[in-house]
Amino acid sequence: MSKPKVGVFGLTGCGGCQLEILNLEDQLLDLIAAIDIVHFTEAITEHSDNYDIALIEGSVATRHDVERLEHIGKVAKIIVAIGACSCIGGVNCLKNLYGLEKAKELVYGDKKGWIDAIETKPIDTYVKVDYHARGCPPTRTEIVDVIKSLIVGKVPEIPNYPVCIECKRLGNTCMYDLGKTCMGVVSRAGCGARCPSSKSGCEACRGFIDDPNVNAQKDLLAKYNLKIEDITGMFNLYNACKK
Amino acid sequence: MAENLNIEVSPISRVEGHGDLVIDVKNKKVEELIMRIPESPRFFEAMLVGRNWTEPSHITSRICGICSVAHTYASIKATEAALGVKPSEQTIKLRKLIFHHEIVQSNTLHVYFLAAPDFLGVGSVVPLAETHPEVVQIALRLKQTANEMVRIVGGRAVHPITTVVGGFTKIPTEKEMLQMKNMLKAAYPDMEKSLKVLKTLKMPQFERETEYISLTDKKDYALYDGDIKSSDGWTIDDQQYLTRINEKVVKHSTGKHCWASRDSFLVGALARFNNNYDKLTDNAKTYAAELGLKNPCYNTFMNNFAQFVEIINSIDDSIKLIDDMMESGLDENKAMVDINVKAGRGVGVVEAPRGLLIHDYTYDNEGRILKANLIIPTNMNYANVEMDMNAYLPQIIDKSEDEIRLAMEMLIRAYDPCISCSTHFLNIKLANK
Numbered sequence: 001m002s003k004p005k006v007g008v009f010g011l012t013g014c015g016g017c018q019l020e021i022l023n024l025e026d027q028l029l030d031l032i033a034a035i036d037i038v039h040f041t042e043a044i045t046e047h048s049d050n051y052d053i054a055l056i057e058g059s060v061a062t063r064h065d066v067e068r069l070e071h072i073g074k075v076a077k078i079i080v081a082i083g084a085c086s087c088i089g090g091v092n093c094l095k096n097l098y099g100l101e102k103a104k105e106l107v108y109g110d111k112k113g114w115i116d117a118i119e120t121k122p123i124d125t126y127v128k129v130d131y132h133a134r135g136c137p138p139t140r141t142e143i144v145d146v147i148k149s150l151i152v153g154k155v156p157e158i159p160n161y162p163v164c165i166e167c168k169r170l171g172n173t174c175m176y177d178l179g180k181t182c183m184g185v186v187s188r189a190g191c192g193a194r195c196p197s198s199k200s201g202c203e204a205c206r207g208f209i210d211d212p213n214v215n216a217q218k219d220l221l222a223k224y225n226l227k228i229e230d231i232t233g234m235f236n237l238y239n240a241c242k243k
Numbered sequence: 244m245a246e247n248l249n250i251e252v253s254p255i256s257r258v259e260g261h262g263d264l265v266i267d268v269k270n271k272k273v274e275e276l277i278m279r280i281p282e283s284p285r286f287f288e289a290m291l292v293g294r295n296w297t298e299p300s301h302i303t304s305r306i307c308g309i310c311s312v313a314h315t316y317a318s319i320k321a322t323e324a325a326l327g328v329k330p331s332e333q334t335i336k337l338r339k340l341i342f343h344h345e346i347v348q349s350n351t352l353h354v355y356f357l358a359a360p361d362f363l364g365v366g367s368v369v370p371l372a373e374t375h376p377e378v379v380q381i382a383l384r385l386k387q388t389a390n391e392m393v394r395i396v397g398g399r400a401v402h403p404i405t406t407v408v409g410g411f412t413k414i415p416t417e418k419e420m421l422q423m424k425n426m427l428k429a430a431y432p433d434m435e436k437s438l439k440v441l442k443t444l445k446m447p448q449f450e451r452e453t454e455y456i457s458l459t460d461k462k463d464y465a466l467y468d469g470d471i472k473s474s475d476g477w478t479i480d481d482q483q484y485l486t487r488i489n490e491k492v493v494k495h496s497t498g499k500h501c502w503a504s505r506d507s508f509l510v511g512a513l514a515r516f517n518n519n520y521d522k523l524t525d526n527a528k529t530y531a532a533e534l535g536l537k538n539p540c541y542n543t544f545m546n547n548f549a550q551f552v553e554i555i556n557s558i559d560d561s562i563k564l565i566d567d568m569m570e571s572g573l574d575e576n577k578a579m580v581d582i583n584v585k586a587g588r589g590v591g592v593v594e595a596p597r598g599l600l601i602h603d604y605t606y607d608n609e610g611r612i613l614k615a616n617l618i619i620p621t622n623m624n625y626a627n628v629e630m631d632m633n634a635y636l637p638q639i640i641d642k643s644e645d646e647i648r649l650a651m652e653m654l655i656r657a658y659d660p661c662i663s664c665s666t667h668f669l670n671i672k673l674a675n676k
Contacts, residue, residue, distance in 0.1 A: 012285065016308020016401045022352065023400060025387040029379070032369060061285075091305045094290035103289035117284055137308065137401050198398030198405045199412040203301065233295050237302070 004151060007039035007051035009072060011058030011065045011123070012092055016137045017083035018057055024140055031144070034151055053078045053150055056123055059085040059092045059241075062116045066126060073127035080146060081122070081129045084136035088207040089241025091136075092120040097240045122241060131156055135191050136205035136238060142190060159189040160209050163202045167193035175201045176224045181231050185220060186212035205238045246271055248640075250648050264651060266636070276632050278625065278655060288615045296322050296408060296584060296610040303602065303617070304402045309352070311402045312345035312393060313595035316467060317602040317617075322408045324482065324589025325606050331577040333568070334410040335467075340423075340564045341396040341406065342467045342593070343557035348389035348400075349596035350512065350550035353659045354441075355382030358547045361653045362444040378440055381433045385554070388426045392561070395419050410579040417569065424565045427558050434555050438533060441551055447650065451634045452541040453627055454504050455514035456488075458594050464515070464522040464556055466594045472518050474539070475504040481592035484601055488618065500626035501618070507626035510598025511658065512549035513540060527556035543631050546657045550596075584610035595620050597659050621660045628658055 010018055018040070024031060038048040054076035060066055073079065084090035095103050096119050104112035123129060133146045133156075149156040159166075163184035167174075175182035175196055182201035184193065188209045195202050221228065248268035267275040287306055291299055300318040304311040316338060323330065330338075355378060356368045363378075365371050372379045390400040395415055397403025405412045415423070458469035459478060471487070472478045479487055487503050502508065516523075516531070520538035523531070531538070534548045586608040592601050598620030605614040631654055639650050 014305050014308040014311070016305070016311065019308040019352075020401055022356065023386065023390055025383045025390070028383060029372060032372060037369065091290065091302055092285065094302070095286045098286070098289045098292060103286040106289045106292075107284070107286050115284055117286070136305065194399060195404050200398070200404045200407070233298055237298065 003034065003036040004053055005038045005048075005051040006035045006053045006055065006147075007048075007072070007076070008037065008055045009039065009057065009068070011056065011069060011086070012061035012120070013058030013083065013085040013090070015057070017086075017133075017143075020137045020140055020143060021055075024144065027140075027144055031147065035147065049075060051076060053080065055080045055082050055147075056086050057082045059089050059120050060123055060126060061092055061095070061118065061120045063118060064116055066118070069123055069126050078130045078150060079123075079127055080131045080133060080150070081124065082133045082143065083138055084134065084205045084207075084238050086123050087129075087132045087134050088239055089120055089122045090205070090238050093238075093240035094236070096120050097236060120241060132158060134158065134188060134206035139191055139194070161189050162209055162212070163187045163189045163191070163193050163196070163206075165189055166191070167196045167202075170197060172196050175199075176220060181226065181234060183231065183234050185217045186214065201234065203234050203237050207239060208242075248644065248647065250644065250651075264648075264655065266647070266651065268636075268640070271640070273633065273636060276629065276636060278628055287617060291604070291612045291615040294612050296326065296606060296612075299602075299604065299612065299615070300407065301402075306617075306619075308401050309349050310345065310595040310597065310600070312341055312397065312406075313593050313600050314602075315403055315406050316342065317591040317593045317595075317600045318604075319406065319408050320468075320591030320593065321589045321602040321604045322591070322606075324591060325587040325604055326408070326582060326585060326589070326610070327587070328409055328580060328582050330410050330580055333414075333571075333574060333577040334580075336564050336568055337396055337411060337414065338406070339463070339467045340561055340568075341393055341403065343561045343564075344389040344392035344396075346466060346594075346596050347554050347557050348386055348393065349659075350554050351382055351385045351389060353596075354547055354551050354554075355379070355385075355437075357659070358653075358656055359444075361649065361656070362446075375440075377436070381437055384433055385430060385437075388430055391426060392423055395423060407579075409582050410577075412578075414573050414575065414578050417573070420565055420569050420573070424562060424569075427562050427565075430558055434530075434558070437551070438530060441548065442533060446542065446544045446548070447653070448542070449544060449631075449635050449638065449654075450541040451543070451631055453630070454508035455517045455539070456503060456508050456510050456599060456623070457514040457518045458592065458599065459518055460522070462522075464519050464524075464527075464553075464560070466515075466557075468593070471592060471599070473503060473508070474514075474517055477504070482590045484590060484592060484603075484618075488601075488623075490618070490622075501623040502626060507630050508623065509543070509627045510620045510623045511546060512553050512596075512598075513543065513546040514598060515594060516540065516549040516552065523552065523556050524559035526559050527552050530555050543654065544657050546659070550659070584608070597621055598623060621658075624658050624660065628655060628660070 038051050054072045081087045133142050146156045166189045180201045183204040184202040186208050187202050187204040188206040250266040265277050300315045303314045303318045306314050360367050360371050394400045398405040455474040458465035459472035460469035470478050517539040531552045536548045588605040590603045601618040603616040607613050
């Protein structure tokens, strides 16, 4: 079997997901041996327009992003969205919440006409996404799992149950009992409840599960005398692009 | 000598984010020599408006994956200054510890993965793994140690979790402190081996003295905290940054560049080295001497070596911090202080791996952000990068086009630019594009 050709691309984002690939450290050399990385601007000079798999970080926030993404969509056989920006829009969507025109005005003033910026969207607005490695950033295990699955032609498994389940399994004290707020009830698991395990409430960086138990979240807020406004900030931190 | 030269490198690789290099020489005259930045604007100043005081560090961390700890702390310090929060001594020590390891992680990534391939004559870390496997393995081990340190203290290597306004949500156990100390001690043989390899690298001969700006501190080699110091002879309180650091629109490009005492200044490892040499550990000073890095140094290419010297400095100082904390013992009760929300303005200044990083927030009386201003090291360096390129190009103009292209890319890479960071309010547009 020939090695799959892989391109790693960054649209609008922080480069953190690409960094997590470089952070694979002990597994990085094995990875380089198993796949043929033909494009990875942050790490290598060589680049090619011939790849089977595209790993895409970042959200779509400029017309230039749209052009690049549509091009990648034509070349790649398989598209993997890596990270919150790519999968769900991520923090970049806070710009939409503030208002695109207002944001341009605030940051660039009278030069706003020069700025190529559009409403932020996750990449599936423009191309068909085959797989997701969720989170901000995704765990390294998850990135490796997705790549391994692709090499052997298997569908990577992404949990469709809430973070609460992983958190309970780990025996963590509930964030609400610590006087904190948390989105774990409705957020998609797979991160090993990373934030609650560090005594910090889940911010739903992996997006929501397909059929979230909204009533459970409401009951929880009622139990601790909280209002929906108390978690609005957490709700839209990564998910403001959600319709 | 080349009469005419037209080079466009798009994108410049092995830098964080998307930048292009444009060189246009006609009749031996440099018509244009700029770094073009097509990276998407991010609008973080707008995103922050209206957000609760608990959120800015988590939001601004996402400006950059490579320097997420630096953004987290510039943000936390700005909020703490605005709300009048004083974290415990223990918190400050833990912050300094985690801070060191973003510097180690980022400097390692740059020196070994992004810059070294140029000096060893290969295109990237991928062929480097074949030609110099030991170098790559050392780099991976060092990065792994640094990332593990950030993970233990911060809860995650990229975008830390435990680091919040007022202190830490969770502190390391004694066992983890010991584990960290052992990992750090194990790094010394790798540093020695690296030194031997780095000593063989030939840095291009190029000198252009400029203004060097960094944090400075009476005790520490300042990274997490300090006053702002310039090699042109002034030092100011960090809250007063606006009295010295300015932004301007330049004629040849409409990108915002920064200036202080003269047309450009340099921030980053070389500026820190030049301004705070006497605060380096003895090991670090020895390494600098071995590498021919003298204080002060005016060769921008030597920034690569200054970054390496900082790695050993951070390892030394981290062991000292861990010993200090283990002697006094870590106390859960000192992890967090109480916070009273009030209106106010605060500035947070830290040394990101690439240099001075400034967050400036104004809060309303409910603890929501009214206004945010962020000044990023890569932005501060753009004017200096272009002035360096303009000074360096005439010296190498007789070389082939390929050699010139590589030399200029190496000069830009020496700054370790972080373009994602810089573009949320940078605007560059060319007259002819």
